[in-house]
Amino acid sequence: MKKLLVLVLLLHGPIWSFHLPEVVARPDPPISMAAFPPGTQVGLEEHHPMDPNKKLLIALIFTSTALGAIILSLMCLWNYLRKNSLKSHQKYTYSSDPLKGLSLTPFMSKHDSMGISCNKGAVTLMDYNCLKTATEDFRESNVLGVGGFGCVYKARLEENNHVAVKRLNGGTQDSIREFETEVDLLGRIQHPNIISLLGYSIHDETRLLVYELMQNGSLETQLHGPSRGSALNWHQRMKIALDTARGLEYLHEHCNPKVIHRDLKSSNILLDSNFNAKLSDFGLAVTAGTQKKNIKLSGTLGYVAPEYLLDGKLTDKGDVYAFGVVLLELLLGRKHLEKLAPAQCQSIVTWAMPQLTDRSKLPSIVDPVIRNTMDLKHLYQVAAVAVLCVQQEPSYRPLITDVLYSLIPLVPVELGGTLKIQQPPPLTTREP
Template sequence: MVIALIVSSASLIAIILLLLLLWIYQTRYSKSRNKSFQTSDSVKGLVLGPILGKFNSMKMSASKGSVTLFDYKALEAGTGNFQEQNILGVGGFGCVYKACLDDNFQVAVKRLDCCGQDAEREFENEVNLLVKIQHPNIISLLGYCIHEETKFLVYELMQNGSLETQLHGPTHGSALSWHMRMRIALDVARGLEYLHEHCNPPVIHRDLKSSNILLDTNFNAKLSDFGLAIIDGTQNKSNIKLSGTLGYVAPEYLLDGKLTDKSDVYAFGVVLLELLLGKKPVEKLAPAQCQSIVTWAMPQLTDRSKLPNIVDPAIKDTMDLKHLYQVAAVAVLCVQPEPSYRPLITDVLHSLIPLVPVELGGTLRVPQPTPPMSPTSLPAP
């Protein structure tokens, strides 16, 4: 018995020593692994992890991907210390800059200078949503950075800027043909359909407008700026602070605070009118008087004799009139004052697909112009 006790005690001590050695090894390995991560290329960054206690909810390293934590010095150098010449646009809480990182990798950097609750909430909301969303018509969030009181969001760079700049900027829509405008509308509808029908739970964008529709090198459109987006069904929408942009906000949300996916459909209808007419959502008539594009256009959209005369001059007489009437009819339905009269975005999507050429992502087959006959091919008299 004494021998058995000695043997069992020795075995127990050996097991304890072995476990202790394994624990020491694991601790040292873990520390060295973390150190190697921290000293790796700061531009490539770290897989999304805990940064500040209040942002622990952002740890969800997304089933479809992950987000990078960028080093502030890399963003500072890539934007030339945030020079004015690198500004791509100006938003409610700061500017968006063009940045060139290592290996000539170009990105867009949104700088959030405000440190109020609204800016904090929008920053966290955008990261939480975009880390889980991957769709060809929704902007890709590459990463983020927090430096003192300033926060940064890093996105893929969209070379052709916003739809607002293309339509209402120096070129006044001259770069956008009729078919390209219909493809942009189709892209936006596809992005919204993904949010409304394929996200679980559904997402309401809440700030759809031409400045939040970005265009890549080939004028493919992507939805951006999800700071105001909400997840449908998880919040009491009647208590949500009224937000949005004048001209795009649906009347029931503006007057009664009622928010549904049909609110996004209304904003889509306004964007469709911008594409069709080349006008801003709200035009100033006098120093203290404005008129919305919906109010101005509605009586003429349903009049086939007047409609061709109000089309954007940049595309006037370049489309099949039958298609023009169809698009106008879709826009009229989308901006109906009563939400129940508006179509679902899926119905809008299916109505636009036949109006977009096959090579641009639709089903329309555009007949090729017949080349003129050469004299040698003419029949003999």
């Protein structure tokens, strides 16, 4: 097309290369016979037909101009379509070998609701059939846990890389919304105490989320499963509490706008091979500013703050309340709700509050696994933090930052705190 334009210009020359005699139009003055001497004959200018060469020249000028305008318009249109085509191709192309993560495809939610400034980039779109093979066709023996919308499976990718795959079945509005929120949010943030989302997949009505594998499962399983907390000593429990507080503090203080998890509980706190804790399950999370909109009341009974349950008032202090419940689970070894009768339950908060503030009773209600293994001053301090977190009035609860700094001195240095444990002096033997 460019060659055609050059050819036309060479044949006819640019329109600015032709010079016509300048014609200035002026009104003709009226002719008065008095202006001529008597007997003078006034003659009119004789008009001759236009030279054919001039007609041809004018025709060529107009033709060249019109043809140049058409060619220029077509070139602009072609460039516009070409650029859009490239952008579209780049947006929707993903790796033919997705398990290697060679390319990223951004997941765009319908509402793009988060808009969080602390982003880390897009999440990998993975092939459904590859993930199906990696889970051995979602074999029951590979189930790691069961959630509200589906199961979590252990999967093995290439090079013996193990991951966790959450399968969300059904296309209900709630499950789709939680899936979109999870991908959108975890695709934007990154923190050592927040689970890493490695990829996702959509196949018909089935949606898959691929996470890093947390070898020690959930805190709920560790505390209330077959081991009954025997793998967690006092310092490890304080380390888990500190990790959880750090994850929440990042969401509340370092994300803009702040993120409210809205479903913090022991089953959503996952533990890796070294018992480092990470927050998971962000399907119900909301950002500051959107929590005042018409949001469906969601959460887990026993962890939900009273003001949210009764009045629908949602703030970051709701996460602080849930953290207080988790801290009580770590301290007492009890579940967040205990059944008293088939239709009656008692929360750990209701049961523990009268005894937490009584120093004479507190040591006796501590989880037997860790009873008498900690400094009593530290025990009283943790109990005081838990009591503040589960206050009925949200304004009485501390910020998660305050909670974080109150726990750091209780965790040994080697576990991420500032506590220096004094080693007992070596035993000496007397010579006989």
